Amino acid sequence: MAQHSAKIKIDMREKLFEIGKNWLKISEEYSFSESESFFIKENFWPIIVVNSYDTEWVKNQLDYYKLEFIKENKIFDLDIFKRNNLDFLVFELNEYLDNIKKGKTKIWTERKGDYFHWFKLHLDTKSYTLLISDKNEIQLEIYFKTLLSEILKFIEAEQVLPIRDIETITEQETPISEQETPITEQETPITLSDVITHANSVEIVERVKVQYKNIKGKRLKLLLLAFQDLNLLPKERIANKFHKCCEKEFDWEIASYTAMNGHKFNEVTDSVEFTSMKQYLETLIKTN
Known part of the structure; x- marks a missing residue:
């Protein structure tokens, strides 16, 4: 199991950073002089x-790596997952960002559309770290901040969920703090229009399916919040039911319940789209 977790860590890091490139191959690829x-x-x-x-x-x-962890261990433990897969990556990103903020980096040269970033990290005693990227200094800083932000959002979302035995639940089960009555096979299947509290709920759903086609994950959560803010959906014990209805009725992949409900509203990054969704729903209410 430890070997499997280590493989996950290496795979993710290697996709972001190709480490240990050979200087001779780099010289040939970019046509550097002797x-x-x-x-x-x-x-x-x-x-x-x-x-x-x-x-x-x-x-x-x-x-994906969370699901791989669950498949291997039948349970998800955030502390172990972080230690094996995320902590060192977070440390690296923070170190790069700290280097940039302190002015310890510069662009050595630019070649064939790529920038060669000269870093002086704390372990660089006899040499310097060279990062090759298609981004300039500002773009690279923004990229690293974005990567770090998404990782921290994932960790924050998972921290609100208890450690659970995956064999006894499904991936899309509602967190314990949001207990909902499960829909059994004997019960009449509900639709999204059934739970929307408006006389023309069927038409509202049809318009939403066109306006927000291919919506999923974080954006689906923002749509749920917009419905709730307009009192079109209950404020409590509705997220799981909302996701199941969307999954059944939308003719595209909406991602997992965790991908939707794990997102925490961010005033800085989410306000514009949330307000836009709310305003669109308001136009549907007024015209129906």
Whole structure:
């Protein structure tokens, strides 16, 4: 099991950072002169290529590795998961960001659309760390901050969930703090329009399916909050039912319940889209 967890850590880190690139191959790839190649050889180690991914990729990776942990261990323990898979990555990102903030980094050169970032990290005693990225100094700082933010959001969301035996629950089960009466096979299946408290709920749902086609995860949570803020859905014990209805009625993959309900509303990053969703729902209410 320990070996499996270690593999998860290595896979994720290697996707973000290609560590230990050979100076000679880098010199050939970027057509450096002999003197430039010698300078790289003598001054930089390690040489790291920084791969660029969007926030959705980061979220999907975290969910994937969580599920892999569960498949292997039949339970999810955040402390162990963090220690094996996230803590060192968080440390690395913080170290890069701290280096940037303190002005200990600069761009050595730019070649073929990539920037060669010269870092002086605390373990760099006889050499310097070289990061190769398609981002300039500001873009690289924003990227590292974004990666770190998504990881910390994942950790924060998981901290509110208790350690549970995965064999006795499903991935989309509601957290204990939000107990809902399960829908049994004998009960009449409900639809999203059944739980929306408006006379024209059927039409509202149909319009929402068009306006927000392919919505999932975090954005689905914002839509739920918009419904609740307008008193179109109950404030309590509805999230799991809402997700199940969307999963059944929407003709696209909406991601897991955890991906939706694990997101915590962020005033800085979520307010604009939340307000937009709320305003759109208000137009549906007024026209129905």
